[in-house]
């Protein structure tokens with residue numbers, strides 16, 4: 001069993017979900033760590049301290065949250081975070097020294113943590129595994145969000161080239177890393193994300209609707225996520241205006257104060273399109289209450305410009321609700337067109353509206369997709385993910401030891417050669 005340092009520098013894995021920066025990655029870090037700890041590993045999750053809380057919190061047996069002082073103990077804009085990186089790495093190392101133990105693996109998440117991970121792993125003499133979750137190049141190519149700074153791409157490239165291993169959530173992400181970042185194919189390992197199948201399971205639709213206040217007969221579309229432009233909610237609102245099913249309504253789950261500007265824009269768009277009375281903004285909803293929303297909906301829509309994996313689609317399928325999604329990134333491997341939902345190759349409203357009408361008007365088709373959907377996601381159990389990640393940690397340690405032995409052997413060979421020459425022998 002190993003001592004593992006998970007690095008989540010820019011956002012805490014226990015932060016409320018659905019804000020501008022807290023979503024799939026937070027879920028991933030926490031759930032993976034929980035499962036690794038259940039397997040017997042000792043896991044410390046390092047994050048930047050954001051409030052007046054105890055620096056070290058026990059999250060469960062063998063699982064701790066280590067909040068490291070770096071910059072002000074309050075939320076900091078993403079753009080200002082790199083300035084505190086040095087303090088974070090230094091203080092994290094000091095923590096390890098104070099505790100008098102090292103780590104067998106440093107596993108970082110997202111480019112800012114990957115950057116910290118490079119230095120921390122070197123300082124601790126441990127192998128570095130990284131996972132990007134999103135990539136600056138992909139965001140820039142989607143041309144929809146704010147332009148990602150050049151420095152992000154440079155740090156991503158550096159981490160991609162120096163990490164002992166990179167975990168990608170999908171084959172698509174792997175291709176991007178090879179093509180645009182020059183990552184070494186042999187160091188990349190595709191391990192899909194996981195979901196909690198005990199939490200996300202089919203439930204009674206009428207009860208779910210009564211709980212969240214939606215009338216039984218309403219044709220209901222659902223969107224869930226971090227409210228940011230890359231998620232394509234604008235496409236969905238326009239699609240709703242083109243849907244022909246009478247009374248079709250849209251529930252938008254996610255978004256905190258940080259997303260107020262985008263919410264205003266979307267509200268305005270809904271007004272202009274004449275559908276404002278059929279769009280309800282629910283705000284962020286705690287993760288464990290989401291199954292009720294998935295169960296209440298007829299269809300969950302994921303119109304993102306890009307998703308490296310797309311947990312929301314899988315959660316919805318696990319709850320038996322079909323998904324209509326963009327044909328991008330990880331969604332290609334979780335949504336099977338015509339089996340558990342539809343994949344839309346064009347990121348424009350018309351084709352979305354067309355498939356949404358098909359599903360909203362055909363209860364039998366929805367029921368078929370629902371059964372197939374649940375079956376299709378059984379493979380995404382957290383346990384499976386954690387076992388795959390744990391096996392990868394083992395392999396890296398073994399190959400590192402082999403590299404070290406080789407280096408030691410080379411050094412020995414060189415020494416033997418030099419002493420033979422000194423003694424006047426021939427090599």
Ligand code: UDP
Pocket residue numbers: 017018019022023024025027224225226253254255283284285286287288290309310311312313315
């Ligand atoms: N989420 C949540 N409450 C919300 C909005 C989102 O718990 O109000 C969770 C959602 O259940 C999912 C995650 O945030 O697990 C979003 O992950 P996804 O991979 O879909 O998107 P990402 O945030 O990685 O871009």
